[in-house]
Amino acid sequence: MTQRVQEILFACALVGVFVVYAYLSTNFGPNARMIPLPMAILGCLLAIAQVVNLAMDREPVEKSVEDKPSEFAARGNREMFALGGIVGMVALIVLLGPVVAIFIFTAAYLFVSGHFPLVRSLTIATLFTITLFLLFAVGLQLDLYHGILEPLLNSAP
Amino acid sequence: MFDAILAGLLALATPQAALFMCIGVSYGLMIGILPGLGGIVALSLLLPFTYGHELAATLALLLGAHIATIWGGSVTSILFKFPGAAKSLALVFDGHPMAQKGQASRALGASAMAALLGGVMGAVFLAFSIPLVRPVMLALGPSEYLMMALWGLTIIATFSDGTLLKGLVATALGLMLAYVGMDPVSGTQRFWFGSVYLLDGISFPVAMIGLFAVAEMMKLYVKGAQTADRVAGNETSTVLEGVRDAFRHWWLVLRSSLLGLWIGVLPGVGASVGGLAAYAQAVQTSKTPERFGKGAVEGVIAPDATLGANEGGGLMPTLAFGIPGGESMAILLVAFLSMGIVPGPQMLISELDLVFSMVWIIVIANLLTTLVGLAISSKLARLPSLSPNVLVPTVLSVCFFGAFATRGLLEDVAVAALFGVLGYFMDKYDYSRANLVIAMVLAEMIERNLHISLGLYGNSFILTRPITLAMFLVIIVTTALPFIRRARETASPGAAS
Numbered sequence: 341m342t343q344r345v346q347e348i349l350f351a352c353a354l355v356g357v358f359v360v361y362a363y364l365s366t367n368f369g370p371n372a373r374m375i376p377l378p379m380a381i382l383g384c385l386l387a388i389a390q391v392v393n394l395a396m397d398r399e400p401v402e403k404s405v406e407d408k409p410s411e412f413a414a415r416g417n418r419e420m421f422a423l424g425g426i427v428g429m430v431a432l433i434v435l436l437g438p439v440v441a442i443f444i445f446t447a448a449y450l451f452v453s454g455h456f457p458l459v460r461s462l463t464i465a466t467l468f469t470i471t472l473f474l475l476f477a478v479g480l481q482l483d484l485y486h487g488i489l490e491p492l493l494n495s496a497p
Numbered sequence: 498m499f500d501a502i503l504a505g506l507l508a509l510a511t512p513q514a515a516l517f518m519c520i521g522v523s524y525g526l527m528i529g530i531l532p533g534l535g536g537i538v539a540l541s542l543l544l545p546f547t548y549g550h551e552l553a554a555t556l557a558l559l560l561g562a563h564i565a566t567i568w569g570g571s572v573t574s575i576l577f578k579f580p581g582a583a584k585s586l587a588l589v590f591d592g593h594p595m596a597q598k599g600q601a602s603r604a605l606g607a608s609a610m611a612a613l614l615g616g617v618m619g620a621v622f623l624a625f626s627i628p629l630v631r632p633v634m635l636a637l638g639p640s641e642y643l644m645m646a647l648w649g650l651t652i653i654a655t656f657s658d659g660t661l662l663k664g665l666v667a668t669a670l671g672l673m674l675a676y677v678g679m680d681p682v683s684g685t686q687r688f689w690f691g692s693v694y695l696l697d698g699i700s701f702p703v704a705m706i707g708l709f710a711v712a713e714m715m716k717l718y719v720k721g722a723q724t725a726d727r728v729a730g731n732e733t734s735t736v737l738e739g740v741r742d743a744f745r746h747w748w749l750v751l752r753s754s755l756l757g758l759w760i761g762v763l764p765g766v767g768a769s770v771g772g773l774a775a776y777a778q779a780v781q782t783s784k785t786p787e788r789f790g791k792g793a794v795e796g797v798i799a800p801d802a803t804l805g806a807n808e809g810g811g812l813m814p815t816l817a818f819g820i821p822g823g824e825s826m827a828i829l830l831v832a833f834l835s836m837g838i839v840p841g842p843q844m845l846i847s848e849l850d851l852v853f854s855m856v857w858i859i860v861i862a863n864l865l866t867t868l869v870g871l872a873i874s875s876k877l878a879r880l881p882s883l884s885p886n887v888l889v890p891t892v893l894s895v896c897f898f899g900a901f902a903t904r905g906l907l908e909d910v911a912v913a914a915l916f917g918v919l920g921y922f923m924d925k926y927d928y929s930r931a932n933l934v935i936a937m938v939l940a941e942m943i944e945r946n947l948h949i950s951l952g953l954y955g956n957s958f959i960l961t962r963p964i965t966l967a968m969f970l971v972i973i974v975t976t977a978l979p980f981i982r983r984a985r986e987t988a989s990p991g992a993a994s
Contacts, residue, residue: 347926354666361673364688372685375944376676383669390662415719422715423918429893430914438901438910442894455886468891472898475527482902 344394351391358384425449437487439477443469502624505853508553509861517554518858521561522865528562529569539566540829552836552851557858559832564616564862567804568870571608572877575797576601577892579709584804586934587772589709591789591796598792599733605874606739607794608801609867611750614743615802616863618754619761619809620856626813640958643946644968646939649770651976660927667928671936674699681941682948694908701937703900703909707916708923708930710896715921717885736874742794743802749779749795750802757803761810773935775803781978809859816840816852 362380365373432441447465450456456464476482508514521543528539539562550558570585575592588608595604650668677688678698689695743750753775760771779799780789789796815826815833817840833840838851900913923930950958950965959969 350922350926351666354670358669358673361688368680368685368687369683371683371948372680372687375940375947376673376687379669379672383666383673386662386666386669390666393662418719418721419715422718422921425718426711426715426893426914426917429897430911433897433901433910434907438898442898446890446894449890450886453886455884468894472894476898476902483905485901485905485907 344397348391348394351387351394354387355384355391358387433485433487435487435489437485437490439469439473439484440487442472501849502853502856504850505855506857508850508854509557509857511551511554513551514554514557517550518557518561518861518865521558522565522862522869525562525565526569526866526869529566530572539563540832552838553854555832555836556851556855557862559829560855560858561862561865563829564808564859565866567808568609568612568801568866571612571797571801571804572605572870575604575608576877577710578713580705584772584807585800586705586931587776587800588797590776590931591791591793594790594792595794595797600792601734601877602736602875603734603739603742603794604797605877606736606871607742607797608739609870609874610740610743611753611798611801612805613863613867614747614750615754615757615805616808617805617860618751618802619758619806620859620863621809622758622806623809623812623859624853624856636964638953638962639946639949640954640962640965641968643943643950644965644972645770646942646946648968648972648975649773649935649939650943651972663926663928664932667923667930667932668936671933672940674704674933675937675940676944681945694906699912699937700903700909702903703913704916704937705934706896706900707913707918708920708934710892711913711917712920712924712930714889714893714896715917716924718889721885736871739794739874740871743798746795746798749782749799752778752782753799753802754806757806758810760803761807762813770939771803771807772800775799781975805863809856812855812859816855 358380362377362384365377365380368376429441429445432444435441436444443465446468447461450461450464451458455461477484509518524543525539540559543559543562567584570580571588571592574580574585574588576596578589578593580586580589592604592608595601673688675698677695679685679696680687686696756775756778757771760774776789776796776799779795780786783789783793783795785793811826812829815830830840838848897910897913900909901907903909920930923933954961959965
């Protein structure tokens with residue numbers, strides 16, 4: 341998929357978002373839709389204009405990456421990994437709570453990236469997690485979330 | 498009045514007040530650097546500690562922390578390209594490019610000194626100008642506040658990244674995102690998709706953490722390079738250079754400070770508008786505007802001077818009328834009431850020494866923050882050259898913890914992640930994230946004041962209110978200027994070169 345096609349898809353997604361907003365706004369009362377409805381319609385028209393510009397090649401697209409197909413493909417792979425990493429971290433937080441999730445994510449990242457050996461990765465992750473815990477849970481008195489799996493882990497023999 | 502000035506200073510000359518000031522400044526710096534946690538969080542968490550201590554010491558703690566968070570927010574904007582708070586957004590445009598060019602120390606030094614100079618001017622203004630500003634404040638109504646907000650939106654046209662069309666799309670998207678939740682005017686539940694979480698709307702600090710911090714870490718991972726294109730130890734600037742820059746551009750500092758004072762005085766406008774307005778006026782008044790966005794030190798000095806002065810300006814309506822000048826002032830107001838201080842005109846007669854204590858606190862806190870900031874700037878400047886393998890997991894962890902910490906809601910973590918993905922692709926395809934964020938900040942102000950203006954003054958309120966009409970014309974002129982300038986340059990490229 342070329343850079344231009346990706347941009348067109350992104351612009352189409354924005355058109356879709358504005359269409360949804362405009363449709364939902366029609367269900368509101370006159371005061372509630374006074375600004376959202378015109379803004380959604382305007383946003384939709386602007387996004388459509390952007391799609392047309394891209395489709396008719398009127399707008400420059402970053403060429404330097406497309407000229408090097410291997411780099412372009414490599415960037416695509418790294419983007420998928422980045423997205424997966426973000427999703428993974430959020431999943432860890434939901435399942436285990438932020439403290440445990442941060443320890444696991446940091447240690448795994450430092451080790452898998454090859455930056456530090458395993459023991460050092462675990463040590464740094466531990467110190468970092470303790471620092472954040474002291475800062476947020478103790479210093480800021482934040483009520484921590486312990487994760488969906490906490491009851492299961494607590495009841496395990 | 499001189500007696501009150503002296504009494505205000507002497508009230509702070511106690512060991513407890515000095516200690517509380519130092520604690521407040523250190524705490525505020527730390528909180529300010531953490532993404533998503535700004536002055537509001539710092540003050541909220543300090544409130545329980547304000548009971549049972551002497552008045553001057555408590556004020557030193559609260560105001561000292563509040564002042565220090567401002568510069569803390571600037572640090573993350575400059576070093577990591579994500580604003581520590583909404584008001585620090587403008588620092589990203591030129592502060593981060595300076596860091597990328599190996600001038601992080603200079604940027605931090607200029608930032609700290611500009612904030613100090615602006616803060617001192619704000620304190621002096623607070624001390625002497627209440628009788629002068631009062632009639633102006635009372636003359637402004639909702640239609641004028643609407644024009645202020647629209648002016649903030651039109652500033653977007655001045656410095657859109659990418660094409661204007663993409664900038665406008667980003668602006669429209671920002672407005673729509675801001676209208677998720679309960680409509681404050683009619684109480685209608687809008688765009689909530691049946692989710693109780695969305696009824697409260699999208700948290701602005703969480704959106705910012707995602708759009709800038711998470712997105713930048715994704716970008717860093719994908720690019721696989723250091724944020725600064727240099728090796729650690731190859732810093733080409735010094736903190737002192739930045740300090741000299743702030744004095745060299747004294748006229749810009751003065752103009753920006755006056756703008757910050759004006760923005761701070763107007764209740765409910767917020768410092769976010771001030772920083773952006775200061776940046777825009779720095780661009781518009783520069784003889785070489787093409788340098789902005791690529792590491793112009795003026796792009797750091799102007800917003801920081803405004804933010805520094807904003808605090809003194811914000812205290813004025815809070816003390817004189819009991820009307821908070823911004824969100825942080827609202828919390829200070831709560832603290833004042835709990836300490837037995839009743840803001841209002843009477844305060845300026847019978848409690849003048851207390852008012853001047855606060856003026857002195859602003860001056861001393863700014864001085865302390867600047868001294869600490871200058872001392873640690875050269876160490877902080879090395880942070881961006883850390884390996885991305887260290888930066889990515891640590892910064893992401895702090896960001897998601899910070900997102901959770903804003904309201905203690907797990908959903909905020911997911912929202913931060915979603916905005917992170919959105920921010921990454923917006924940056925990749927050249928849609929301005931700054932436009933989106935500005936629109937989110939101003940959306941509620943625009944809607945609320947539009948409804949009130951229509952209700953009070955009718956459909957032709959722009960024409961019937963002279964101040965509103967004048968502001969509307971100013972908006973048209975300042976919006977058209979960049980386009981006229983660009984059209985002239987396009988029409989006569991020979992003359993331009």
